[in-house]
Amino acid sequence: MAIVILRNDGLVDVWKAALNAQAPDIPVYGSGEDIPRSDIKMAAVWKHPPGSLKSYPNLQGIQGLGAGVDFIFDDAEIRKDLPIMRVVDPYLASDMAEFVLALTTGMLKRIQDYKYNESLSLWKPKTYQRFKEVTVGIMGLGKLGLAVAESLKSVGFSVVGWTRNSVPAVNFPVFRGGGERINFLNRSQVLVCLLPLTPETRGILNRDVFNALPRGARLINVARGPLLVDGELLNALDQGMLSEACLDVFHAEPLPADHPFWKHPAVHITPHIASVSDPKSVAPQIISNYRRLLRGESPENLVSRSAGY
Ligand code: OXD
Numbered sequence: 294m295a296i297v298i299l300r301n302d303g304l305v306d307v308w309k310a311a312l313n314a315q316a317p318d319i320p321v322y323g324s325g326e327d328i329p330r331s332d333i334k335m336a337a338v339w340k341h342p343p344g345s346l347k348s349y350p351n352l353q354g355i356q357g358l359g360a361g362v363d364f365i366f367d368d369a370e371i372r373k374d375l376p377i378m379r380v381v382d383p384y385l386a387s388d389m390a391e392f393v394l395a396l397t398t399g400m401l402k403r404i405q406d407y408k409y410n411e412s413l414s415l416w417k418p419k420t421y422q423r424f425k426e427v428t429v430g431i432m433g434l435g436k437l438g439l440a441v442a443e444s445l446k447s448v449g450f451s452v453v454g455w456t457r458n459s460v461p462a463v464n465f466p467v468f469r470g471g472g473e474r475i476n477f478l479n480r481s482q483v484l485v486c487l488l489p490l491t492p493e494t495r496g497i498l499n500r501d502v503f504n505a506l507p508r509g510a511r512l513i514n515v516a517r518g519p520l521l522v523d524g525e526l527l528n529a530l531d532q533g534m535l536s537e538a539c540l541d542v543f544h545a546e547p548l549p550a551d552h553p554f555w556k557h558p559a560v561h562i563t564p565h566i567a568s569v570s571d572p573k574s575v576a577p578q579i580i581s582n583y584r585r586l587l588r589g590e591s592p593e594n595l596v597s598r599s600a601g602y
Contacts, residue, residue: 295320295332296583297349299341300358304572308337308358311572316580335583339570343368353586354378356579359570360385360437362596363490363517377596378582380570386440389487389568393441393513394448396539396561397483400511401427405537405561424449430481432497433488433516434460434467435602437568441485453480478505483513489602490517498522503529509536515567518543523554530559541567 298305305323312321322328333349339358347370357365357379365377399405401422410417428451431438442452452465455477468477488494498521514521529535537559546565554560582592
């Protein structure tokens with residue numbers, strides 16, 4: 294009985310070492326090794342090749358190695374009876390909170406603009422905003438969204454949230470569902486997207502949303518690239534509806550060299566690095582889920598197949 298790690302990014306060995314350190318008794322294999330396929334009970338995956346899970350006949354569960362599991366649902370060949378688990382980890386939430394705080398404060402103090410001007414040897418002071426004058430709207434109030442809200446509030450921003458679900462009591466205004474979305478957007482001078490990617494949310498960051506934001510608003514997308522309609526963002530920036538955007542995630546990653554985002558002065562690009570699963574921190578929950586599966590118990594951090602996250 295064993296675990297297989299399938300990743301697209303060359304980090305199999307780091308994950309294998311973390312799982313081995315946590316549970317030396319459990320055999321862990323990586324793609325590329327001679328894998329005893331019928332022994333594999335759990336696949337731990339990050340953007341695995343679609344269809345590749347079919348070759349493990351005794352699989353009992355699929356453990357996503359990140360917070361988002363959209364890439365698992367993109368694999369049309371996964372068995373419908375298998376539980377899917379995602380990562381819930383305090384570092385994922387706190388790293389995301391720190392990153393969004395850095396992007397938000399950087400934009401309001403014009404740091405990214407000065408970096409761009411530096412490349413032009415251009416000395417040009419600009420206006421800036423104080424935190425207490427700015428309302429940040431957070432789309433998606435899961436564990437990451439709530440951590441982001443807390444950190445922004447702690448330094449003086451006003452925060453509003455939007456969700457399709459119910460949330461625990463929070464100390465900022467929350468708008469719910471399609472009916473309240475416009476009111477939420479009208480208040481959001483900075484819009485932070487932390488929604489999961491599902492068929493309902495694909496393309497949600499579009500012209501209608503940009504239109505409803507205060508003129509000159511800023512966008513931060515740290516969730517998934519296909520939530521955004523790229524061309525409509527470029528139009529919104531060029532027409533002054535939005536003043537700038539920080540993008541960490543893209544339809545295709547790495548972002549292709551000829552994508553217009555690279556050259557646009559109001560688009561600030563980071564390479565899907567806002568918050569990355571830390572193998573050492575995450576290994577205990579993977580091993581615990583593996584042992585639960587073997588004992589026939591329900592694993593933790595189960596994903597809802599109907600909701601898609
Ligand atoms: C994740 C990510 O989903 O890194 O964890 O994008």
